[in-house]
Amino acid sequence: MTLKKFKLVLLVAVFCAFKSFAQTTDFKNPSLKYYLNPEKTRFIQFSGYMEFWARYSELNPGSLVNDQPETGVYDFSIRRIRAKMTMRPTENLTVVLQMGPSNVNVNSKSNTYMDLLDAYAEYKFSDYISVGGGRSTWTGLSRFSTGPQATLLYDMPAFATGNAGNTDITLRKLGVYVKGQIGKLDYRMTLADPYTDGSAAAKLNTAVFNTDGAHQLVSGYFKYQFLDKESNETPFSAGTYLGKKKVFNIGIGAEYMNDALWHTTNSGEVVHDAMKNLAVDVFYDTPINRERGTSFSAYAIALKNDYGPNYTRNIGTNNPATGVNADISSFSGSGNSYPVVGTGNTYYAQIGGTLPYFDQEKKGMQLMPAASVQYSEFDRLADPVVVYDAGVSLLFNGHSSKLTFDAQRRPIFGAVESLAQAPEVTAHRMTYLLKYRIDFN
Known part of the structure; x- marks a missing residue:
């Protein structure tokens, strides 16, 4: 042969x-699940998904695409590719390996390899306590701090993962965690060795992540489940169950990293700042009519961030711009960036739900409209950051195959000449996005 x-x-x-x-x-x-014993308590499973984006973005002032000034741009990208293996060689031990790139676009010609994302093991002593360690996205603070899963809109809110790239690599850190469920209480606590930013020199009265040796990051998230229990098999939480569960949770979380940032004073002294974040959130997801397939989902969060004086971070998700003309740029930066996270308070809410099945007999396709608003008050800015999203998904096969359209309105903060000036909102820009998600199983 x-x-x-x-x-x-x-x-x-x-x-x-x-x-x-x-x-x-x-x-x-x-x-793609193969059981290793007749009792089906040991197995090896493969899964994964891809998300494709087609988008038109109105760009921030001064944005460059391939060194050419542009006010708007169409682009195609692969937002995420994930390939995952989960193995349970014994009833109490689970090993997870996951790979995949993010933001595969025209700006990432040399960055399309399959990055190692997750590599961790977990031992379950009982439903009350499991202990794990390795490289993973297990973390605390809020429901969506671990990243996207079964989203109600086109993606999770950007502020929920606002430290991405500063303390982690694609939301992953090396560390250990403890999790479990005690009655209706679900908890997770983590201790991680974060990655350092490694490039930011101390700035005058403006905190930035420092280049010193990283201090350990401690986080935790506790939620009380009033109705149906959610699974804690993975670190991810669903954005909606499409009416398959009735869930009402209230959660509280925190994260702390000593000397995570630094700044200089007027006298030139370098001062280190701790990162201290607190969050309270509420999640509600319920069927309305199971036969017709209708459901309702809502989520809200209040977040208090303390990174040190005047800290703000502009984020442009899957940014289509390759640069910016500093002479005519804004405080918001290049492309589709805007101030997403900073020292101050953030309030966010999203609502949505599923409409009746197109074919009641086959329980086939259905629509899922949704909308959200972010309202943030950052110490550095004169005006609040207000971001609106509205969209609708066409569910071909639940979350496993869906087409999502989203329209986003974001603010542009004008340029300032000194720290004594607080940036103000001078304009708004729109992004129109079409996403298709397909699962591998």
């Missing part, structure tokens, strides 16, 4: 093995 034929036979055998011990997914297809 040739090597090529052997590989083909092996592939067919593996597929048949997985199919023999299958569970159904949103596609009603066999999942």
Whole structure:
């Protein structure tokens, strides 16, 4: 037998093995899960997904695309690719490996390899306590601080992961965590060795992440589940269950990192600043009519951030710009950036739900409209940051295959000449986005 034929036979055998011990997914297809024992308590499972974006963005003043000034741009990108393996060799031990790039666009010609994301192991002593360690996105603070999963809108709110790239790599950090459920209380606590920004010199009366050795980051999140319990198998929380569960949770979280940032005083003294963040959030998701497929979902959060004096961070998600002309730029930066996180307070709410199935007998496609608003008051800015999102998803197969349209309105803060001036809102820009998500199973 040739090597090529052997590989083909092996592939067919593996597929048949997985199919023999299958569970159904949103596609009603066999999942890629192979049980290692007759009791089906030990297994190896493969999963993954891709998200494609087509977008038109009105760009911030002075934005450059391939060194050319542009006021707006169309672009295509792959927002995320994920390939995941979960193995449970014993009833109490779970090992997770996950790879995949993010933001594969025309600006990432040299960054399209399959990055290592997750590599961690977890031992479950009981429902009350599990202990894990490695590189993962397990963290505290809020419901959506770990990143996206089953989103109500096109993505999770950017401020929820506002430290991305400063203390982590694609939201992942090396560390240990403890989690569990005690009755209706769900908890997680983490201790991580964060990655350092490694490039920011101390600035006058403006905190930035420092280049010193990283201090450990402590975080925790506790939520009380009044109705149906949610799974804590993975660090991710659903944005909506599409009416399959009835959930009402209230959560509280915090994170702390000593000497995470620094700034200089008028006398030239370098002062270190701790990162101290607190959050309280509420999540409600309920069916309205299970037969018709209608449901309602809502989420709200109040977040208090303390990074030190005048800290703000502009973020442009999957930014289409390659640079900015400093002579005519704004405080908001290049492309689709705006002040997402900073020292101050943030309030956010999103609502949405599913409309009746198009075909009641087949329980097929349905629409899911949603909207959100972010309102942030940052110490550095004269005006609040107000960002609106509104969109609708066409669900082909639940969250496993869906097409989402979103329109976002964001503020532009004008340029200032000195720290004595507080940037004001001078204009607004729009982004129109079409996303398709497809799961691999």
